[in-house]
Amino acid sequence: MVKRHVVGAHYGLGDWLMQRLSAVVMVAYTALFAVAIIAARPIDHEAWRGLFSQGWMRIATLVFFLSLFLHAWVGMRDILMDYIKPTALRLALELVVILALVGGAGWAIDILWRA
């Protein structure tokens, strides 16, 4: 038996929390990235690629990108819910956002693991 709630509160809590947690992850990555860049100066192609070919940097960057895409989804959905009133158009645009983000995540992984 699937328990269905037709109406109810705090459906948005998960999104709200995800927005905050992903934000904290991205702030931490930004700080890590800044330190790594300062340590690797001067930045030419070799140093830049060397930075991203390290396992920990790849994983950290991947975690950053996944947080970014979850964060962007919640944010873009909020914007669409606020400004796009026709339901069909809003759902279509939400689908475009999802496809763009899933595609972007795949592209980011491809870029990182080729480097």
Next chain:
Amino acid sequence: MTDVVVKRKRPLWYNLSLGNLPLPGIISILHRISGALLFLFSGFLLYLLGMSLASPERFDDLRQLLSHPLAKLLILVLLWAFLHHLCAGVRYLFLDVHKGVELRAARATSGAVLAVSLVLTAVLGGLLLW
């Protein structure tokens, strides 16, 4: 209803047009605009990242591309969008835990967000692009 005690006078803001927002309101709408900008240009930024990592030749191509004034302008705008979104976002995290919610503090931190993100954009943009 005569015994209702008004404990504290709270600020009222009836004019909600964009040009008349108080400072925290400006920070808020800029947070939204900068977030939307970052989403819209995330594909372009990923393209630049791919270029920078692909090969030394593509890295030089990227350098060449970023020497164009229009490219510099776009990168500056996106850098500002990132920094503003970051600073305003950190402010919101503090507001979430009820730090800085008083009117005076809320206005002061809004001014700080606006100023710090602009100054950082100038400094980092200068280091990155010139």
